[in-house]
Amino acid sequence: MKYALIPLLPFAAFLIIGLFGHWIRERAHWIAVPAVGISFLLSAWIFTEVAKGEPIHVTLYSWIASGAFTVDIGLYIDRLTAAMLLLVTVVSGLVHVYTIGYMHGEPGYARFFAYVALFTFSMLMLVMADNFLQLYVFWEAVGLCSYLLIGHWYERKTACDAATKAFIVNRVGDFGFGLGVMLIFVVFGTLQYDQVFAHAVLIEGQTINLLKPLGGEWPVAVMTVICLLLFAGAVGKSAQVPLHVWLPDAMEGPTPISALIHAATMVTAGVFMVARLAPLYNLSPAAMDVVAVTGGVTALFAATIALTQNDIKRVVAWSTVSQLGYMMMACGLGAYVAGIYHLLTHGAFKALLFLCCGSVIIALHHEQDMRRMGGLKDRMPITYWTMLIGALTLSGVPLTAGFFSKDVILVSAWSAGTLGKTLAMVGLVTAFLTAFYSFRLLFVAFWGESRVDPHHAPHIHEPSPTMTVPLLILAALSIFTGYLGIPGFIEPVLPGPDEMAVPHEGPAATGIMLLATLMGLGGIATAYIVYVKSPGLPDRLAQQWREAYALSFNKWYVDELYDRTIVQPTVALANGLWKIVDVEVIDGMVNGVGAATVLWGRALRLVQSGEVQHYALAMALGAVAILGMYLLLLTL
Amino acid sequence: MTPLSSYMILSAIVFVTGVVGVLIRRNIIMILLSIELMLNATNINFVAFSYYLDNVAGQVFVFFALTVAAAEVAVGLAIIIALYRGKATIAAEELNLMKW
Numbered sequence: 203m204k205y206a207l208i209p210l211l212p213f214a215a216f217l218i219i220g221l222f223g224h225w226i227r228e229r230a231h232w233i234a235v236p237a238v239g240i241s242f243l244l245s246a247w248i249f250t251e252v253a254k255g256e257p258i259h260v261t262l263y264s265w266i267a268s269g270a271f272t273v274d275i276g277l278y279i280d281r282l283t284a285a286m287l288l289l290v291t292v293v294s295g296l297v298h299v300y301t302i303g304y305m306h307g308e309p310g311y312a313r314f315f316a317y318v319a320l321f322t323f324s325m326l327m328l329v330m331a332d333n334f335l336q337l338y339v340f341w342e343a344v345g346l347c348s349y350l351l352i353g354h355w356y357e358r359k360t361a362c363d364a365a366t367k368a369f370i371v372n373r374v375g376d377f378g379f380g381l382g383v384m385l386i387f388v389v390f391g392t393l394q395y396d397q398v399f400a401h402a403v404l405i406e407g408q409t410i411n412l413l414k415p416l417g418g419e420w421p422v423a424v425m426t427v428i429c430l431l432l433f434a435g436a437v438g439k440s441a442q443v444p445l446h447v448w449l450p451d452a453m454e455g456p457t458p459i460s461a462l463i464h465a466a467t468m469v470t471a472g473v474f475m476v477a478r479l480a481p482l483y484n485l486s487p488a489a490m491d492v493v494a495v496t497g498g499v500t501a502l503f504a505a506t507i508a509l510t511q512n513d514i515k516r517v518v519a520w521s522t523v524s525q526l527g528y529m530m531m532a533c534g535l536g537a538y539v540a541g542i543y544h545l546l547t548h549g550a551f552k553a554l555l556f557l558c559c560g561s562v563i564i565a566l567h568h569e570q571d572m573r574r575m576g577g578l579k580d581r582m583p584i585t586y587w588t589m590l591i592g593a594l595t596l597s598g599v600p601l602t603a604g605f606f607s608k609d610v611i612l613v614s615a616w617s618a619g620t621l622g623k624t625l626a627m628v629g630l631v632t633a634f635l636t637a638f639y640s641f642r643l644l645f646v647a648f649w650g651e652s653r654v655d656p657h658h659a660p661h662i663h664e665p666s667p668t669m670t671v672p673l674l675i676l677a678a679l680s681i682f683t684g685y686l687g688i689p690g691f692i693e694p695v696l697p698g699p700d701e702m703a704v705p706h707e708g709p710a711a712t713g714i715m716l717l718a719t720l721m722g723l724g725g726i727a728t729a730y731i732v733y734v735k736s737p738g739l740p741d742r743l744a745q746q747w748r749e750a751y752a753l754s755f756n757k758w759y760v761d762e763l764y765d766r767t768i769v770q771p772t773v774a775l776a777n778g779l780w781k782i783v784d785v786e787v788i789d790g791m792v793n794g795v796g797a798a799t800v801l802w803g804r805a806l807r808l809v810q811s812g813e814v815q816h817y818a819l820a821m822a823l824g825a826v827a828i829l830g831m832y833l834l835l836l837t838l
Numbered sequence: 839m840t841p842l843s844s845y846m847i848l849s850a851i852v853f854v855t856g857v858v859g860v861l862i863r864r865n866i867i868m869i870l871l872s873i874e875l876m877l878n879a880t881n882i883n884f885v886a887f888s889y890y891l892d893n894v895a896g897q898v899f900v901f902f903a904l905t906v907a908a909a910e911v912a913v914g915l916a917i918i919i920a921l922y923r924g925k926a927t928i929a930a931e932e933l934n935l936m937k938w
């Protein structure tokens with residue numbers, strides 16, 4: 203029961219605030235913050251318990267029992283889960299505190315806290331799931347919370363559209379995820395992790411004919427199909443190419459949400475899922491390659507877009523997509539430890555960057571365009587210094603946590619065959635771009651001349667302590683998480699593929715480390731030259747490379763492509779169905795029945811003469827007819 | 839002894855007279871009387887069968903039918919008087935308020 207308290211406390215907070223929010227209003231944080239705080243303390247205590255020995259596995263109750271199909275609600279806490287629990291509760295707790303300042307005076311204050319608490323509950327249940335159905339249910343639940351919170355300012359059309367987009371794009375991936383869960387049940391007859399993992403080796407070599415309904419012949423390994431279907435869900439949830447389009451738009455939501463859901467926790471659920479199901483993925487090299495290539499492509503692709511965005515939150519959002527690609531790439535190459543390690547450090551420094559953005563946005567009265575910032579360094583020192591730490595960590599500058607985790611990914615990638623070497627190169631290029639856009643953001647927003655709206659310029663000041671304290675804590679975490687020995691801690695529960703042997707030492711590892719450092723520092727130096735030393739150079743470069751600039755600025759026209767190929771045809775089809783099938787056929791039938799009834803009524807009412815003798819005649823004739831028929835039948 | 843068929847023929851004649859009366863007479867009072875004829879045609883049948891089947895129940899039935907018929911005529915006449923006060927006519931074809 204003590205384990206169940208971790209998720210149940212935020213859930214209780216959600217129920218209380220959700221049901222009585224009308225009276226609670228601005229006092230909502232007095233319920234939500236302690237709930238998450240106690241969850242955090244319990245998580246920390248369980249962390250120490252798990253660190254000592256065996257994983258904890260408790261079954262709370264039997265949820266579904268229908269013949270051979272039984273599903274329990276259970277909690278499975280091993281080292282991976284324990285680390286995720288800490289990440290979720292820490293970031294959630296800090297975001298809760300930050301929200302007190304950020305959302306102060308908003309009409310939806312209590313509603314916001316209710317949904318954030320619900321999200322925290324769902325995310326905790328997701329990471330603690332011990333079976334696939336529970337994973338799937340809470341996978342959807344966090345998606346729902348994401349939808350609700352992106353659309354927090356629902357009176358803004360852009361926010362509504364972004365929420366809808368996030369939900370629909372996620373559904374595309376989740377459809378595959380659902381099919382994967384069903385296939386697992388068909389193949390294994392159970393949805394429990396431990397049983398599936400134990401029997402996974404037995405179905406190695408089994409194939410499934412994917413073209414059977416069409417009469418064709420295309421045998422594919424069952425495990426590959428399962429892994430790819432599940433990965434489809436991860437592609438949606440973790441915003442990998444080609445389903446990455448929703449995450450940047452999700453920045454319409456309040457900034458604390460971007461930090462909690464769209465940077466630190468929910469979007470990493472896909473990476474977590476792949477790592478959690480490592481025993482399955484290890485059996486399917488083909489699926490692993492797909493995961494790795496998707497991750498690598500996403501990392502580079504998103505980084506190129508982040509170079510030219512002007513909205514500070516969108517820069518950080520594209521950076522999140524890119525970093526998620528990094529983690530996915532590591533998992534796909536079998537370096538689950540590296541992927542999860544980067545997930546944890548990224549959770550801290552990306553939440554920090556988002557909260558810093560939020561702090562700037564509040565100070566500038568909801569201005570998000572970095573072209574109208576500049577010179578904030580001296581006015582907002584705490585925000586500036588914490589954001590500098592975040593940017594350094596994101597760039598992988600030595601001595602920060604990001605340096606260690608990125609290094610582990612690159613070294614692991616380098617030792618994973620030809621594909622790994624290629625992806626390691628991609629990772630290095632991405633590291634350069636990452637450092638460049640992080641410091642572009644920092645230099646443009648915080649250095650140089652102030653370009654702030656003169657109305658707001660005199661009032662720029664550091665936000666209240668409820669907002670700056672979380673920044674300071676996260677800044678500290680961004681550095682210290684690199685020194686806690688996380689990889690060694692989670693390694694025992696994340697077995698890589700058999701042939702994988704990661705050399706952490708040796709000339710190759712040192713070379714990669716030096717190269718990665720060089721890339722990070724080079725990116726920072728380039729940003730310094732371009733944005734500080736020679737103002738006007740960015741515009742000249744944009745002129746010179748107009749096509750490339752347009753491609754990056756317009757996000758490679760992926761949104762436009764989807765709009766043309768998917769959204770517009772769907773809308774056209776829906777319009778067709780509405781105007782032809784619905785209005786003409788369906789409504790035609792309904793109205794036709796009505797019209798026919800009216801016509802018949804009009805004809806038949808002529809019978810109603812109102813004269814009693816006509817009725818009597820009809821009765822008499824009827825009686826004669828019935829009697830006649832009766833007699834006729836009698837004689838026959 | 840008169841055969842049963844005679845009674846039945848008589849009854850049929852009286853009944854048909856009643857039916858025709860109901861259908862063709864214009865005066866509502868005459869229609870009411872024709873209905874009485876139809877009722878009494880059945881009464882003849884009841885009594886005849888009661889006699890031939892040696893079962894007194896049929897005659898008891900007739901008593902009830904007569905009583906009800908008397909009540910019915912009373913009510914019917916009252917309605918006709920009310921109608922006449924309202925419409926100043928008792929011709930059936932002019933009383934077509936129920937027409938569409």
